Amino acid sequence: MKRIAIDMDEVMADFTKKHLALFNADYNEAITLEDLQGKKLRDLRPHLVDEIREYLKDPTYFRDLDVMKDAQEVIKELSESFEIYIATAAMHFPSSFTAKYEWLQEHFPFLDDQHFVFCGDKSVIKADYLIDDNVYQLERFTGEGILFTAPHNIHEDRFIRVNSWANVRDYFLK
Numbered sequence: 001m002k003r004i005a006i007d008m009d010e011v012m013a014d015f016t017k018k019h020l021a022l023f024n025a026d027y028n029e030a031i032t033l034e035d036l037q038g039k040k041l042r043d044l045r046p047h048l049v050d051e052i053r054e055y056l057k058d059p060t061y062f063r064d065l066d067v068m069k070d071a072q073e074v075i076k077e078l079s080e081s082f083e084i085y086i087a088t089a090a091m092h093f094p095s096s097f098t099a100k101y102e103w104l105q106e107h108f109p110f111l112d113d114q115h116f117v118f119c120g121d122k123s124v125i126k127a128d129y130l131i132d133d134n135v136y137q138l139e140r141f142t143g144e145g146i147l148f149t150a151p152h153n154i155h156e157d158r159f160i161r162v163n164s165w166a167n168v169r170d171y172f173l174k
C-alpha cells in the first residue's frame with residue numbers, strides 16, 4: 001500500500017475560522033477570509049503578532065476545531081486503499097499535543113493512533129504523498145507534495161493543488 005501523510009490544521013481541522021472569530025471578538029475587528037487571501041493574520045496586524053500567537057498557547061485551543069468539510073468520509077475511503085499517517089507540526093505549540101490527539105480520536109476513530117506523528121520539520125516523514133497547506137513543509141518533503149488550498153497559499157503554483165476533500169477523493173480514487 002502507498003502511504004499518504006496528512007497535515008491537521010487547515011487541512012483536516014478548521015483552524016482559521018476559530019482563530020479569526022476569537023481575534024475579531026477581542027479586538028473589535030471584522031477581518032474575513034477574503035482579507036486573508038495570500039496573507040496570514042499576522043501580516044495584516046503585525047503590531048499584534050504576539051497576541052495573535054497567544055491564542056494557540058491555550059492547551060484547549062485545538063480541541064474543538066470544526067472538521068473540514070468531507071474530511072472524515074474521504075479519509076475513511078482513502079484508508080481502504082492507502083496507509084494513512086497524520087503528520088502535524090506541533091513543536092511551535094507543544095501544549096497542543098493532548099488536544100490534537102483527543103480531537104483525532106473523537107473525529108477519526110478509524111485511524112490507528114500509532115500512525116499519528118507529532119513532528120517539527122516534515123522532511124523526516126517517509127510517505128509517498130503529503131497533503132499540507134504549508135508550502136514550507138512541502139518544499140522539504142521528499143515524496144509528492146499536494147497543496148491543500150488555504151487563504152494564505154492561493155498564489156502558490158509549484159505544487160499539485162486540491163481545493164477540497166472532494167478534490168482529494170478525485171485525485172486519489174478516480
Ligand SMILES: [Mg+2]
Binds near residue numbers: 007009011134
Ligand atoms: Mg496546516
